[in-house]
Amino acid sequence: MVGIVVLTLVPISVLAEGNRLTELLGDLQFTLNGQAFTIARSPDPEARLSDDFAKTSRICPPFCLQPMQALPGVTTLGEMEVIDFIRGPLSEGRGALIDARLPEWFEKGSIPSAVNVPFTTLAPENPFRNDILVALGARPLGGGAFDFSNALDLVIFCNGAWSDQSVRALRALQAAGYPLDRLHYYRGGMQDWLMLGLTSSRPASSRPAAATQGSDG
Template structure:
């Protein structure tokens, strides 16, 4: 197996020294770097191969309800994406100020650590009952005209929460769709912080 791996690295032109044994994102990428609003970020994986999860994200079982396994799709018209697509989004849409990676968790969770480049828009703030909901939708690029919205200049969004056992991002996706936010401008990262941590990916404290 090891010899086959070395042969593969040689065939595609990657180094076969000890550095090639590092915990990479993909075969051809050690890390991903981007800048958002003048802040520089790098996403990489923890290099300690004996590292294990601790705390909340080490749990395998939570009471259901409320922590039930969520469907793969938040709604039938919003695409679900994975970690590499989140990084692609950060390097392109977010870096060009054309989109936002939205952490939909409550501030207490967000402050414990989030995905680099994410901004906190708690799912509760997108509910009909929030008197400032329209202000938040407007900050995302929506333009209210009477009782209707114009989303032609709206930002592209990727929404996530704590992972496959968390309802907050799906609720936020549905709230945005209810107000008319275009499905093609929303993506759902179902893996969330649970899977992000399980892959040893970089996090930041805001």
């Protein structure tokens, strides 16, 4: 019995190419609202970063380095903690993985199962900011007041340590009254996710026919 439970919670599928997330975890396969996702590392040991994420020296401002601690009270996560979050709160319907970048970046590829909530939509200048808070699980009390006791746990990421979009999203949520212990910062963002060869998703509509994994030449 216990063995079965462990197998479903910790799926260890041996990839033919042999790459794994950790010694104990081959890859992560999960279903969210009827949609199946897989997170694995590329089996190609020669794979390299290309295009946008091969750049090292984007100019600050605006591409300035972000601190490890985004806000006091907000936990910073690495990749394995993000995966734990997916297996835990996200799969149990208590959390959301938030890609805080603008849609054109999200369309190019994101962490599988992430939801695009651009950082600009969380600012009070957005007329729909409060609608988004409700979608995040805040209970409206009338006017601009909310009860956040059932609000979702959020992991927020952007392009990584050279982008301030996650931090802006976190600050905006803090200003809106979102409880800080429900907020988590994946500082590595897409830069580190791709650098580690982890699966990137694209909406089906924009996915080219050819496979996207591995190096092109």
